[in-house]
Amino acid sequence: MKVSGFTFVKNAVKYEYPVVASIMSVLPVVDEMIVCLGDSDDETNKLIESIDSAKIKIIHSVWDNSLREGGKVLAVETNKAMDAVAADSDWLFYIQADEVLHEQYHPVVLSAMEKYKDDKRVEGLLFNYHHFYGSYKYIGDGRKWYSKEIRVIRNNMHIRSWLDAQGFRVNGRKLNVKLVDAFIFHYGWVRSPVAMNNKHTDFSNLWNEGALHEQRMIELKKNKTEFDYSDIDSITIFTGTHPEVMKDLVSRENWTVDIDVKKKNFKNIKHRILYFIWRNFGWRPFEYSNYKRI
Secondary structure (H helix, E strand, C coil): CCEEEEEEECCCCCCCCCHHHHHHHHHHHCCEEEEEECCCCCCHHHHHHCCCCCCEEEEECCCCHHHCHHHHHHHHHHHHHHCCCCCCCCEEEECCCCEEECHHHHHHHHHHHHHHCCCCCCCEEEEEEEEEECEEEEEECCCCCCCEEEEEEECCCCEEEECCCCEEEECCEECEEEEEEEEEEEEEECCCHHHHHHHHHHHHHHCCCCHHHHHHHHHHHHHCCCCCCCCCCCEEECCCCCCHHHHHHHHCCCCCCCCCCCCCCCCCHHHHHHHHHHHHHCCCCCCCCCCEEC
């Protein structure tokens, strides 16, 4: 069995992405790791080049800013990385620059890929998610977070990144997938309040455009320097362990985010009821899924 990993990244230093930890976390389960480097204006290229692994293969890219609406450019960059994988790989492991695979799940993932390698009905593997928020000690657990997503796909040229690169489709339809007993640790919402505010305002340009949006961004930057982490529906305390590759970053958390985990800010009674059902019965009714479980 041959496995290729792939990812894309731009301005990881500027926006404090844990991209080195991200890449390192999947190296043990892949035979090669394709990294599509965007046209960064920081030290991201040097950062990636400093990773000591013969598995890493770097390709370079220039982002098309005309595709920023809806985050389309993210899917384009994902596809560029995916198209550079070895033709003879059986599986492709996709990891985003703010996602990390805990080492405890390496055997689980490898076992699942072996199990379904010859079962062509299975087009991808589905992972559970931990979404860290504000601090490495908090997990967002409200309805705004997706609970599962595809991160391993079969090496099929017809499978493409979908919309803003959260998931995949094959010829426009949802992939048939199997759920694996593993979690992806998503750290995209853990930064100092200042760094998070910079990322939030800058990245809004990937999903919005137009004069009104530009004016709103100007006002946002003018009047606010720190991100308000208290504006969240629900969080809980993380009681597990972080991946080994994240231990240094976790130890260097030097900001304070105080949120009352008992306080819930659901926008309506429907979300409150849905949250109650999930926390008490493990069921998330009406949750959108960009895949078909088989």
